[in-house]
Amino acid sequence: MARKTKAEAAATREALLDAAEDMFMEHGVARTSLEQIARHAGMTRGAVYWHFKNKGDIFRAMLERVRMPFQELVDEIEALEHDVSSLEAIRLACLQGLQRFEQHPRSRRVHAILIHRCEFFSDIDPIAMQQEITDECRDSLYQHLLISKQQHMLADNLSPEVATDLLQAMLSGLFHEWIRDPGRFSIYNRGVPLVNQLIGMMHRQGDPTRKH
Amino acid sequence: MARKTKAEAAATREALLDAAEDMFMEHGVARTSLEQIARHAGMTRGAVYWHFKNKGDIFRAMLERVRMPFQELVDEIEALEHDVSSLEAIRLACLQGLQRFEQHPRSRRVHAILIHRCEFFSDIDPIAMQQEITDECRDSLYQHLLISKQQHMLADNLSPEVATDLLQAMLSGLFHEWIRDPGRFSIYNRGVPLVNQLIGMMHRQGDPTRKH
DNA sequence: TATTTTACATTCAATTGTGTATGGAAACGT
DNA sequence: ACGTTTCCATACACAATTGAATGTAAAATA
Numbered sequence: 001m002a003r004k005t006k007a008e009a010a011a012t013r014e015a016l017l018d019a020a021e022d023m024f025m026e027h028g029v030a031r032t033s034l035e036q037i038a039r040h041a042g043m044t045r046g047a048v049y050w051h052f053k054n055k056g057d058i059f060r061a062m063l064e065r066v067r068m069p070f071q072e073l074v075d076e077i078e079a080l081e082h083d084v085s086s087l088e089a090i091r092l093a094c095l096q097g098l099q100r101f102e103q104h105p106r107s108r109r110v111h112a113i114l115i116h117r118c119e120f121f122s123d124i125d126p127i128a129m130q131q132e133i134t135d136e137c138r139d140s141l142y143q144h145l146l147i148s149k150q151q152h153m154l155a156d157n158l159s160p161e162v163a164t165d166l167l168q169a170m171l172s173g174l175f176h177e178w179i180r181d182p183g184r185f186s187i188y189n190r191g192v193p194l195v196n197q198l199i200g201m202m203h204r205q206g207d208p209t210r211k212h
Numbered sequence: 213m214a215r216k217t218k219a220e221a222a223a224t225r226e227a228l229l230d231a232a233e234d235m236f237m238e239h240g241v242a243r244t245s246l247e248q249i250a251r252h253a254g255m256t257r258g259a260v261y262w263h264f265k266n267k268g269d270i271f272r273a274m275l276e277r278v279r280m281p282f283q284e285l286v287d288e289i290e291a292l293e294h295d296v297s298s299l300e301a302i303r304l305a306c307l308q309g310l311q312r313f314e315q316h317p318r319s320r321r322v323h324a325i326l327i328h329r330c331e332f333f334s335d336i337d338p339i340a341m342q343q344e345i346t347d348e349c350r351d352s353l354y355q356h357l358l359i360s361k362q363q364h365m366l367a368d369n370l371s372p373e374v375a376t377d378l379l380q381a382m383l384s385g386l387f388h389e390w391i392r393d394p395g396r397f398s399i400y401n402r403g404v405p406l407v408n409q410l411i412g413m414m415h416r417q418g419d420p421t422r423k424h
Numbered sequence: 425t426a427t428t429t430t431a432c433a434t435t436c437a438a439t440t441g442t443g444t445a446t447g448g449a450a451a452c453g454t
Numbered sequence: 455a456c457g458t459t460t461c462c463a464t465a466c467a468c469a470a471t472t473g474a475a476t477g478t479a480a481a482a483t484a
Contacts (some may be wrong), residue, residue: 425484426483426484427482427483427484428481428482428483428484429480429481429482429483430479430480430481430482431478431479431480431481432477432478432479432480433476433477433478434475434476434477434478435474435475435476435477436473436474436475436476437472437473437474437475438471438472438473438474439470439471439472439473440469440470440471440472441468441469441470441471442467442468442469442470443466443467443468443469444465444466444467444468445464445465445466445467446463446464446465446466447462447463447464447465448461448462448463448464449460449461449462450459450460450461451458451459451460451461452457452458452459452460453456453457453458453459454455454456454457454458
């Protein structure tokens with residue numbers, strides 16, 4: 001086979017990753033062979049083994065295309081809306097995150113694969129990856145809820161730890177149920193009232209900035 | 213090989229399912245062969261193919277050993293504690309459910325496998341199974357929260373639909389994070405404050421039966 | 425322009441898992 | 455007690471993947 005331009009080679013690499021996404025989503029990671037990925041991208045396994053070491057390497061590369069740390073969302077919000085309370089920033093960041101997932105089909109598909117379409121293989125541990133994402137999100141939430149507590153914005157009987165666990169668990173559960181079948185409902189439409197209600201209930205009573 | 217007693221045969225069947233649990237948990241469903249299952253049970257594939265049609269059949273049988281519908285929990289609570297409000301019954305049922313998972317290692321392991329250690333295969337669709345369990349739990353929650361609302365026990369600005377989604381998402385998220393690595397924390401210890409806090413916040417203000 | 429490297433396709437060897445067919449001895453029904 | 459069925463081990467044939475080896479023509483490089 002003739003050699004390709006650097007740009008062309010990069011394009012086939014992306015095409016292979018796209019094909020991998022399709023096949024992983026449709027048949028699961030374990031049951032898609034490298035042959036299927038190559039064929040679906042219009043190539044042969046030669047191309048796959050040139051660009052990637054093995055299936056695990058493809059998987060890793062696929063994930064790297066969609067990284068979106070939660071902290072970035074908060075940072076964006078705080079940069080955009082300047083004069084907003086920390087609790088309000090969290091609320092907006094959550095809503096923004098929901099919207100992101102709904103709008104970026106690739107991100108949605110890759111997360112669906114990570115959560116529901118793969119198990120162990122080679123040196124890849126999807127559960128550890130989920131841990132990492134979750135922990136990062138939790139840490140970020142906790143930092144901001146701690147500040148909210150110090151600013152006396154949280155209800156008196158609500159510790160920042162419990163608030164963090166509560167919000168984290170709710171978001172995680174919502175996400176899991178949605179990602180199981182994204183066509184079933186809109187995560188944004190269902191999530192907005194949940195986030196508003198929960199954060200509203202977390203607010204200290206009588207606080208003039210309280211939302212519900 | 214010599215024929216076994218009916219009781220002995222039933223015992224090897226159980227042993228095969230135990231072995232399957234171990235291997236599924238350790239290596240994932242896709243990457244465990246029937247040979248491994250048989251060997252780990254001290255048998256050969258002949259025994260496996262005698263008792264089960266194929267790997268999917270083993271999986272199905274494994275699941276049937278741990279069914280535990282949420283509604284049963286509520287029924288138990290309502291049978292046990294007679295003079296209790298509907299909202300309080302839900303709270304107790306949730307706590308009871310958490311305790312069950314913590315106490316029954318088999319149930320925990322099988323659910324961990326269902327959620328994190330398997331993907332598609334043959335005619336088994338673990339995602340659909342999760343849907344089924346989730347929907348069943350949601351329906352049960354909704355029925356009881358609807359009654360709570362009619363009894364004016366829920367906060368005025370809280371609809372039974374949002375309350376259901378909230379509680380369901382929180383429980384689901386908590387469960388997912390715990391099942392990912394059950395050794396990391398106790399789902400009961402972390403869950404109790406979350407359930408109490410959330411249900412406490414759902415209570416109508418000024419209600420004398422309010423918990424926090 | 426000559427040489428080297430790149431970007432694949434093709435082929436090969438080896439492994440692994442599956443389903444089935446066969447065999448045998450003991451348990452079971454009668 | 456006898457034939458029949460059961461429970462499992464063993465053996466076999468087959469398909470599916472994988473990784474690596476090899477080939478090759480064009481792009482990059484000098």
